[in-house]
Amino acid sequence: MKPFALLLAAATVATTATLAPSIAMAAAPTQNITGTWTTSFESQVGTQTYTYNITVANGALAGHAKSNLGEGDIQGTVDGDKVTFVENLHYQDMVLAITYTGQIISASEMKFKRDVAGQGGEEFTLRRQG
Numbered sequence: 001m002k003p004f005a006l007l008l009a010a011a012t013v014a015t016t017a018t019l020a021p022s023i024a025m026a027a028a029p030t031q032n033i034t035g036t037w038t039t040s041f042e043s044q045v046g047t048q049t050y051t052y053n054i055t056v057a058n059g060a061l062a063g064h065a066k067s068n069l070g071e072g073d074i075q076g077t078v079d080g081d082k083v084t085f086v087e088n089l090h091y092q093d094m095v096l097a098i099t100y101t102g103q104i105i106s107a108s109e110m111k112f113k114r115d116v117a118g119q120g121g122e123e124f125t126l127r128r129q130g
Contacts, residue, residue, distance in 0.1 A: 030081040031107045032056070033128075041124040045069065052126065061085050076100070083110060102126075 034056050040049045052074065054063040061076040065087045072095070076085025087098040098121070102112035108128040114121040 031104050033061075033078065033083065033104060033110065036129040037110070037126040038129055039124045039126045041122050043122050051129075065089070074100075078104075083112075 033054055037052045048067050048069060050065060050067045052065050056078050059078055061078050063074045065072055065074050070089050070091040072088040072090050074085045074087045081104040083102045085100050089096045089098055096117045099115045100112050102110050104110050110126040113123045
């Protein structure tokens with residue numbers, strides 16, 4: 001009986017070790033966030049109103065952001081309910097890198113914090129349009 005128990009224990013350890021790397025892979029998005037999203041928030045330069053057109057394929061996020069202050073392309077990733085991307089905002093003859101980190105709350109809502117060129121930023125909620 002002991003040899004069988006040892007064999008079973010060894011098989012369990014081998015199976016766990018084999019499966020562990022697949023668990024470490026990026027999680028599938030909790031929701032499909034491809035589409036148009038909008039928000040409005042207060043910042044150091046006044047009220048900003050944004051529209052984001054987002055496309056996600058195989059965990060890679062791409063798209064375009066347009067605000068009342070400028071616009072630029074966005075690129076990032078989606079890992080489970082975590083979303084990160086960088087907007088390269090064209091503003092007053094400069095390109096500002098704005099880093100976004102957020103979470104998918106539902107099919108129609110995401111919450112974000114952004115950092116404007118390393119100088120801090122705002123927290124806000126995106127809402128799906130359409």
